[in-house]
Amino acid sequence: MSTILWLVPLIPLIGAIINGTIGSKLGERLSSGIAILSVIGAFIAAIAVVGGVSSSPGHFVESNAVAWMSVPGTPLSIPFSFHVDPLNGGMLLVITGVGALIHIYSASYMHGDKGYSRYFAYLNLFVFFMAVLVMAGNLPLLFVGWEGVGLASYLLIGFWQEKWSATQAAKKAFIVNRIGDVALLIAMFMLYREFKTLNLYGDSGILTQLTASSTFHVETGVATAIALLLFGGAAGKSAQLPLFVWLPDAMEGPTPVSALIHAATMVTAGIYLVCRFHLLFEMSPLAMQVVAWTGGLTALVAACAGVAQWDIKKVLAYSTVSQLGLMFVACGCGAFTAAMFHVTTHAFFKALLFLGAGAVIHALHGEQDMRKMGGLASKIKSTHLLVLIGTIAIAGIPPLAGFWSKDEILLAAFDHNRPVYGLAAATSALTAFYMWRMYMLTFQGSSRVDEHTAHHLHHPDTRIVLPLAILGILSVIAGFMNAPAVGLHFYSDWLAPVIPSPEHSHNSGLVMGISVVVALVASAMSVAKYKSFTVGTGAKSSPVFAFFASALRFDDLYAAIVVKPLTAAAAWSNLSVERNGARGLLRLGHSSVDFVGKSVRRWQSGIVGDYILSMAICLIVIVSVVLIAGTRGGN
Amino acid sequence: MSIPLNYYIVLSMILFSLGIAGVTTRRNPILIFMSIELMLNAVNLSLIAFGRYLGDAGGQMLTIFVMAVAAAEVSVGLGILIAIFRTKDNVDVDVLNGLKG
């Protein structure tokens, strides 16, 4: 079993190496075939691993292969170790499963791109790093995966390197993520100071020590600091306030990448991290409050921005930020099961929506502006049906997946933190509104597609429809994994060894009722407003609309408080330090070397006799020195 | 009455220094070769003198090898000299400064 554990990351890595080295020689069929098969192989291995988890007595599978690094004389010893328990086992299935579907989709979507094999190399690399991240048995290895997915994300956002905006977006994502990574690193240092180890599991692992809190005690202040730093890292990766600005820009990458990395998997790494350390977070009420409020505010801000977007992918991007915010609300309210459940269902329906949007964009030859869509329902029927399912699911209309998972979050917030519940409920309403807006603008109403494109629509092939169909089915049924209202709680039972099941709440009926009403009303309003949309009526840009469209001007804020001072400082240092200071020093350095070199160069005349002469003179000097030193020593 | 060892050593040093002077001042490669032979002879002399002093045959043995190597060196060196002369029409070592950096 522990050998199979290694196969999960290894197979995609092999795929990445093959595609990254000789991929361009293989042709599209072979290149995508290798990539798809490697991820399917990883998925099968993951199924086997999860089967092993459920059948093992301790509910985990682990493997300590080789020592990686250790510092003699200190307790620091870090092995290459993987550990899978129900929490990350579930994530592993989502990553490899949804990953495999998106690989299949990409095989058709990326057809004809000149970086075809490079694309699949990056995508496989991403799956590899993501598997390392969630399976890691210690924090340094987790950090390797953490940085690795950041790298893969950077490479894929900037995949179309010739596009200036894509490279800018890639850099932005990378740099903004760095801020969170620093927080995560500091959290690792502090954890080492407190626990004298960086291993998560095992007899002396951090999580084991936290469980046995009777023998081990962390001061609340320290716990708060570590928890907040961990959350800082999570906020960077999962695009929370104030670090969410990179995710909307990340839509510059190919659409399947947005579906896989920036909706279904990588951005949920932050949620995973917080859930992994839920014992630590529970020690600190302050940290829980911060997490809940950050999540709630992010959710609301992003939802407001989502309402005002015209780009179909930007709508989905802000929607992702908003849903991630909801997940953090769940974490902050102690409902870690609900957060992980929403991670799973969100992975299904958001991947579905992104891939559906990709199919639409593909059909329209790259058009992303919803003002130039409309009336597509009858033209690309299968895509329309599946996007409709996704929309209903995310809008929170029962009995689809989104309803059940979101309801859990809202219930937890209602019970533990009423103001945040208000934020989350408002977010839910806005989510339903803007998702129906997106649906109506794209598929209903009169067609605003230009004549030429309308006559040459790309009809999606099987490789595009099949993943969409599977994700659609999952979006419908996944909610029933954890629907306490109808007596189903597989998912909380599954997670029970890691995260205790939530106690039953008597507010369940009330919250569910509110959710249903809010979702239906918001959806109805949206449908009514955008039923007969024309560019003329909707395009008037009020100041509020513009404010929302720019995501509350966060980019401008950062430009003013971070980028401008930095640019000014750089300009100053360029002038004073670089040009006058450093360059002068450099000139001094090189001219003195030049001078010495020019004078010594005459020595090397190329005449052998001179060299022998030099040798003889040196011999004289050496012998004289030895002679004099010998005389002194003799006396 | 026999001769002190030091006499041989000093003589050997004088011959060796003459060789150094020849190698460093001469411009004709043949003369440089000859100066090298002079130095080799000086070394051989001191080897034999030391061997005699110590009652050890090693000094004479080494001298035999030095002679053999010198013979090989002269034959190859003069071959090179002829080859250079053929291509360059000039064997002045001050002109042959291909080692110049």
Add this chain to the structure above:
Amino acid sequence: MTLQALLSGQGLMFLFFAVAAIASGLLVVILQNPLRAALSLVINLFSVAGLYLSLNAYFLATVQVIVYAGAIMVLFLFVIMLLNMGQANLNTSYRGVRTIIAFSSAIGFGGLMSAVALKGQPDVMLPADAMVTGSSAGSVEGIGKVLYNPNLPWLFAFEWTSFLLLVAVIGAVVLAGKRQQPSEDKA
């Protein structure tokens, strides 16, 4: 210093050959004409052979005359004639400051090394002839017994020396014997 050591028969022999060696060595270094310098070197080699004799190295003295003064010097003279260097077709004049530096450093080197040698035990005498017996004797028999004794380290090196000479012969033939192809002429 025991200068009176030079007044014995052996001492006079040493004095004669030493002066001849130094004088002819100086001529090798300073003579302008390569041919004359080569002939001075022959004298020098003969003198050194005489010194070998004074050290009881009879076999080596013979080899010195046959191989050095004979074979090698013939090779030198042959090349000098082949390249037509007998006359001053080369500018063999000395090189100004370089020459002064060269000679002074040569004198310095010789003086210094002699000082090192004399610094130790200035009056060490060579053993008398009567005491030189057995393997250290310079006779053909003595040399052969040492050189070809498989229990001593010289035999193996000696065999390899023959290989070295073979390589040198082939190398010399390749270097000097190869005619330049007309097509390889530089344009």
